[in-house]
Amino acid sequence: MITPRKLKKVLQFSALVVVSSFVSTVHAYDRITGETFATRSEVIAQNGMAATSQPLATQVALDVLKNGGNAIDAAIAANAMLGLVEPTGCGIGGDLFAIVWDAESQKLYGLNASGRSPKGLTRAYFKKEGLDRIPAFGPLPVSVPGAVDGWFELSKRFGTKPMQELLAPSIKYAREGFPVSELIAYYFEMNQKRIGHYPGFTETFTVDGKTPKKGQIFKNPNLAATYEKIATGGRDAFYKGDIARTISGFMQSQGGLLSYQDLATHRSEWIEPVSSNYRGYDIWELPPNGQGIAALQILNILELYDLESMGRDSAEFVHTFVEAKKLAFADRAKFYADPDFNEIPTSWLISKEYAAERQRLIKPNQAAKRVDAGKNEGDTIYLTVADKQGNMVSLIQSNYRGMGSGMIPTDLGFVLQNRGEMFSLDPKHFNSLEPGKRPFHTIIPAFVTRNNKPLMSFGVMGGGTQPQMHAQIIINMIDFGMNLQEAGDAPRILHSGSSQPEGDIMEDGGFISLESGFSYKTRRELMKKGHVLKDVSGAFGGYQAIMLDDKNKVYYGASESRKDGQAAGY
Structure with a gap:
C-alpha cells in the first residue's frame, strides 16, 4: 500500500527525473553558436597546428x-x-602513408x-x-x-x-x-x-x-x-x-x-596522389594498394544528386549515400591491390563518366541486396600538422587489428602488424598473396585543395570505415555547410557487410549503423526501402583535421570527440 508519505517521495523523485532530463536536454542544445550536436568550437592559431589522437x-x-x-x-x-x-x-611494427603539401614547391607529394x-x-x-x-x-x-x-x-x-x-x-x-x-x-x-x-x-x-x-x-x-x-x-x-x-x-x-x-x-615509394573534383574542391587520396580512391568514387556518384535539398537527417540521403558506397566497395573488392603486380584502372575508376554509369544502378526506393562489400575492422592512428611556413602533413599509421599480430620481438617493445591477413589465397584475384607483394591496405590520408592552393588536411581512422567517413566529412562541409569541428561531430553513417576485399559476394546487402542523432522517422523509412539497421559502438572512426584560412592567415584545427583526440596550436 502506498502511503501519503511514500507517494510524496515518489512524486518528488519523478519530478527530479523530469527536471534532470530537461536540464540534460537543454544543455545539449544550449550552444551559443554552431550546430547543436557540436562538442566544441574549432581551435584557431596563427603559427602552427597539430591534431592527433x-x-x-x-x-x-x-x-x-x-x-x-x-x-x-x-x-x-x-x-x-x-x-x-x-x-x-x-607503432613501428606497422605501415605508414602520408600526403605532404610542400610550401616551397607548392605541390602535393604522396608516400607509400x-x-x-x-x-x-x-x-x-x-x-x-x-x-x-x-x-x-x-x-x-x-x-x-x-x-x-x-x-x-x-x-x-x-x-x-x-x-x-x-x-x-x-x-x-x-x-x-x-x-x-x-x-x-x-x-x-x-x-x-x-x-x-x-x-x-x-x-x-x-x-x-x-x-x-x-x-x-x-x-x-x-x-x-x-x-x-x-x-x-x-x-x-x-x-x-x-x-x-x-x-x-x-x-x-x-x-x-x-x-x-x-x-x-x-x-618505401614516393607516389603521385590522385584527385577528383567535388563541387569545386579537389579531393586528394593515394592510389592503391590503399582504399583511398573509394572515397573519390563515392563522392563522384553523390555529386550527381542535390544532397543539400535532401537534408542530412533523411532516409533519401542515407539511402543514396549507402548505395553509392556499395558500388564503390564492389570495385574496391575486385580491383584494389599492389600496382606492381596488377594493372589497376585507377583513372577509369575515379572518372566522372564511370560514376555516371554506376549511378544509374541506384534505385531510389530499394536497397541493393547482392553486392561486394568490405569488413570494418582494424585500428589505426591519424595525425595532421601544419607550420608557419605553410607546410601541411596528412599522415596515417597502423598495426591493423589493434595491436597487430601478437608477435612481439624479444625486448624491442612493439608488436608486428598483421596486414598480410588482407591477402586473398585465390590465385586469380588482384590481391592474391605472392612473395614480396604489398597487401591491400585500409589506412588512407586525405587532402583538399582549391584553385591549386592547400585548404585542408584530414583523415578518419578505422578500417573499412575510412572511405565512408572521408566522403561524409566532405559532404558535411560542402553540402551541409558545417565547420571543421561540426563536420567531425555530426552523427555518422556506417554501412557494413560480411565480405572481405577478396571478391566474396555479400548476398544480403549488409547493414546500416546510424549514430544517435538520426531520427526515428529516418530509420523507419530506411527499413521500408529494404535496409537492415543494426546498432554498433566504437566503429565510427577517429577524425583529425586542419584547415588553412588563407585570407586571415590562420589555421583551424578539429579533433575526434569520440576518442582522446586533441587539436592545438600556437
Whole structure:
C-alpha cells in the first residue's frame, strides 16, 4: 500500500527525473553558436597546428614546431609518441602513408611506406597446411613493417631536425612513464584477450601482470632502447642492424617466414596522389594498394544528386549515400591491390563518366541486396600538422587489428602488424598473396585543395570505415555547410557487410549503423526501402583535421570527440 508519505517521495523523485532530463536536454542544445550536436568550437592559431589522437602526442608536435622544426619534423615526432602512448593502434611494427603539401614547391607529394609479404611465404604453404585463408594473428599474417623507413624518407626529403631530437621526447616518456587514458586502458584489456597469450605481451604491455588502468603510469623501457638505436643508427639500425636480426630470429622461433633479407631489402615509394573534383574542391587520396580512391568514387556518384535539398537527417540521403558506397566497395573488392603486380584502372575508376554509369544502378526506393562489400575492422592512428611556413602533413599509421599480430620481438617493445591477413589465397584475384607483394591496405590520408592552393588536411581512422567517413566529412562541409569541428561531430553513417576485399559476394546487402542523432522517422523509412539497421559502438572512426584560412592567415584545427583526440596550436 502506498502511503501519503511514500507517494510524496515518489512524486518528488519523478519530478527530479523530469527536471534532470530537461536540464540534460537543454544543455545539449544550449550552444551559443554552431550546430547543436557540436562538442566544441574549432581551435584557431596563427603559427602552427597539430591534431592527433592523443594529447601528449599533440603537445610533442607543438614543442617541435616551437623549437624551429617544421610540420614534417613534428609529424614524425608525434607518430613516434603515438607508438608509445597508443600502441593499441599503431607503432613501428606497422605501415605508414602520408600526403605532404610542400610550401616551397607548392605541390602535393604522396608516400607509400607499406611493407611487403615475406619472400618465402607462398599460397602453396597455406595449401600444404590445410588453410583456406590467412589467419588474423600469429606469425603468418606478418608483413615487413614500413613505418620507420617512412619516417626517414619524410625526414630526408622535407625535414629539418635530426632524428635524435625528434625521438627524444618519446624516449623520455617511455623511460619515465605516462598516465594511460580511459580509452587506451579499455583497448589494452581488449587486446590482451586477443594476443595476451603470445610471448612478450605480459612483459611489455602489463603492469604487475595486468594491463594498465586509467590513470596508471605505464613505462616501456624496451621501446625507449629501440628508439635510441633508431635515433643514433638511422633506418639501417632497424632494417639491417640488431633490430632486424632480433625480429628475424624471433619470427623463425615462432614458425614465421619474415626474414632478415625481407627487412634488409625493404623500400618505401614516393607516389603521385590522385584527385577528383567535388563541387569545386579537389579531393586528394593515394592510389592503391590503399582504399583511398573509394572515397573519390563515392563522392563522384553523390555529386550527381542535390544532397543539400535532401537534408542530412533523411532516409533519401542515407539511402543514396549507402548505395553509392556499395558500388564503390564492389570495385574496391575486385580491383584494389599492389600496382606492381596488377594493372589497376585507377583513372577509369575515379572518372566522372564511370560514376555516371554506376549511378544509374541506384534505385531510389530499394536497397541493393547482392553486392561486394568490405569488413570494418582494424585500428589505426591519424595525425595532421601544419607550420608557419605553410607546410601541411596528412599522415596515417597502423598495426591493423589493434595491436597487430601478437608477435612481439624479444625486448624491442612493439608488436608486428598483421596486414598480410588482407591477402586473398585465390590465385586469380588482384590481391592474391605472392612473395614480396604489398597487401591491400585500409589506412588512407586525405587532402583538399582549391584553385591549386592547400585548404585542408584530414583523415578518419578505422578500417573499412575510412572511405565512408572521408566522403561524409566532405559532404558535411560542402553540402551541409558545417565547420571543421561540426563536420567531425555530426552523427555518422556506417554501412557494413560480411565480405572481405577478396571478391566474396555479400548476398544480403549488409547493414546500416546510424549514430544517435538520426531520427526515428529516418530509420523507419530506411527499413521500408529494404535496409537492415543494426546498432554498433566504437566503429565510427577517429577524425583529425586542419584547415588553412588563407585570407586571415590562420589555421583551424578539429579533433575526434569520440576518442582522446586533441587539436592545438600556437
